[in-house]
Amino acid sequence: MAVTTRRADAQRNIAAILTAAAECLARDPAASTSEIAKAAGVGRVTLYGHFPSRAELVDAVFVQAIATGEKTLGQVDLTGDPREALARLTESSWQLVDQYRALLLAAQDALPPGRVQELHADPMARVERLLERGRAEGVFRTDLPTSWLVSVMHNVMHGAASELQAGRITSDQAAPYITATLLGAFAPA
């Protein structure tokens, strides 16, 4: 599907728009197409030449973000004690959540409902597998559904991002706090 018949400058512009959009949306989830085009050093018309609508642009940026995030998470060692694996996964995931927080908000009100969920399927599955293994080994609780535990992890991380933004915690504290909280929450009763 990749149209390889695009001229070199066009490809450069597409890339520039994509990275500019990522930056702008990270600053302000409601960033306008004008803003993004300007940041990319490109006319607004050019932007619309490559992305039919703002929504499709946001989608493309989001897809890209998920893809690079997946690459990072794929390198995390998930073997050994599930608790230690969870700590490692949390550390990496937290970086990503913190980085892409605003982008997620942008996606949530620019993309059709369910689309965000759909694109999160892969990273979610990774967490789920680890939790399942921990449950099988008896180090994580089994009295709550795995999907619930995944959502707890998700929400605690996003909560940490809010706390960080509000200045109530520092960047260094976040990961340890999250890890300590989750290990407590996931331990068997």
Next chain:
Amino acid sequence: MAVTTRRADAQRNIAAILTAAAECLARDPAASTSEIAKAAGVGRVTLYGHFPSRAELVDAVFVQAIATGEKTLGQVDLTGDPREALARLTESSWQLVDQYRALLLAAQDALPPGRVQELHADPMARVERLLERGRAEGVFRTDLPTSWLVSVMHNVMHGAASELQAGRITSDQAAPYITATLLGAFAPA
């Protein structure tokens, strides 16, 4: 400061607008003034006659919601085993969070930053006091700041609201799930 010199029908209208706004914003955080006015059975101009701007209307609705919420929470018995008290508080808080979820979103992007935080001070203090007591009695962990634990509680509840909305859990499951999660997360290491 309460202007008692208002005509009876005006007071009725104000009340109607307030309750209509509460309903509309609960359905759609971005509900327009036209929508709210129509729901209140009132002209849009009348609405602006009582509330100078959409933001001030949202503020008023939010203040009202907090006040009635506080009344409910004030009746919760917080004595005895802090863990059981937390369970009771969670049960009541969850009802409120679920009910006012959309309103909170409305407030967050209609009100100046910090205003939401400001109005949450009282309910937060209540949770904080309970957690502090539990820490003093050795049943809650002390290796994380109280403010962090409060935020965890907050975020787990809002996460549950999302899960409920997405149909991944049912209304009955929410409170027990939240309670079980928090008791685990707050237990001493």
Next chain:
DNA sequence: CGTAACTCGTACACTGGTGTTCGACAAGGG
């Protein structure tokens, strides 16, 4: 080097909200 692909700015049409103004018309209160 010529042509097709691409870009640019400006301008435009459209949408959907906010807040105001106007004048006519009720309705409550003293």
Next chain:
DNA sequence: CCCTTGTCGAACACCAGTGTACGAGTTACG
């Protein structure tokens, strides 16, 4: 009963964004 207070609808100005149209200019690529 009169007058103040309040209400109403319609119209208006305004803003900020999205997406499109046009025509002239530029750039890659064969």
